[in-house]
Amino acid sequence: MPIAPAPTAAIKICGVTTPEALDAAIAARADHIGFVFFARSPRNLTPREAAPLGERAAGRIGRVGLFVDADDALIAEAVAAAGLDALQLHGEESPARTAELRARFGLPVWKAIPVAAVGDIARAAAWLGAADLILFDAKTPRGTLPGGMGLAFDWTLLADWRNRAPWGLAGGLGPANVAEAIARTGTPLVDTSSGVESAPGIKDPQLIARFCAAVRSSG
Numbered sequence: 001m002p003i004a005p006a007p008t009a010a011i012k013i014c015g016v017t018t019p020e021a022l023d024a025a026i027a028a029r030a031d032h033i034g035f036v037f038f039a040r041s042p043r044n045l046t047p048r049e050a051a052p053l054g055e056r057a058a059g060r061i062g063r064v065g066l067f068v069d070a071d072d073a074l075i076a077e078a079v080a081a082a083g084l085d086a087l088q089l090h091g092e093e094s095p096a097r098t099a100e101l102r103a104r105f106g107l108p109v110w111k112a113i114p115v116a117a118v119g120d121i122a123r124a125a126a127w128l129g130a131a132d133l134i135l136f137d138a139k140t141p142r143g144t145l146p147g148g149m150g151l152a153f154d155w156t157l158l159a160d161w162r163n164r165a166p167w168g169l170a171g172g173l174g175p176a177n178v179a180e181a182i183a184r185t186g187t188p189l190v191d192t193s194s195g196v197e198s199a200p201g202i203k204d205p206q207l208i209a210r211f212c213a214a215v216r217s218s219g
């Protein structure tokens with residue numbers, strides 16, 4: 001009887017802004033790319049800028065739109081322009097707002113939960129039933145970006161989560177530590193941004209390839 005290969009974590013490359021980075025993610029067989037719609041981010045795209053990337057990605061890789069306390073008008077414009085397959089909420093969106101957006105746009109919603117202490121993991125339970133996936137990410141210092149800062153959190157805090165819903169791990173992941181992160185947490189999805197960049201907002205195709213290879217080596 002053939003032995004099935006061990007499953008590895010799904011991969012999301014966040015903050016893609018160029019066709020080269022998109023093609024690198026597809027070539028490396030990542031599962032999702034993220035388009036950031038947040039003006040303060042070095043990876044920000046307007047819906048108009050995201051449109052050709054969304055078209056290039058269609059049917060080849062999942063397109064996740066990242067928003068930070070965005071209004072419905074921006075989300076609607078981005079969904080239509082970039083053909084988004086899922087929404088990622090990276091701000092202070094409540095469980096009610098999360099459920100409302102899921103119903104309004106008819107798309108899966110990923111809710112990022114910032115983590116610095118064990119209570120932050122418990123807090124995620126409030127989004128069960130409202131979000132389709134919980135993305136645990138490092139809590140960033142006040143006054144900085146709420147994500148994409150290359151900061152990791154203490155993965156042992158996840159011991160309390162016990163796979164209560166579909167989830168993923170983000171924060172400070174790169175080619176050098178992602179296999180260890182998967183081995184230590186058992187995460188079914190990994191998300192990276194700065195770890196595959198040569199400078200903030202500049203994706204490096206070689207780092208994308210190395211990241212995806214490292215994920216597969218963990219299986």
Ligand SMILES: O=C(O)c1ccccc1NCC(=O)[C@H](O)[C@H](O)COP(=O)(O)O
Pocket residue numbers: 014015034036038041042043066068090137145146147148149150151152170171172173191192193194195
């Ligand atoms: O990437 C950004 O610029 C960003 C801005 C505002 C909110 C969230 C943002 N990124 C979220 C992501 O999905 C990142 O992949 C995640 O935070 C991990 O980032 P990194 O630690 O740089 O890998």
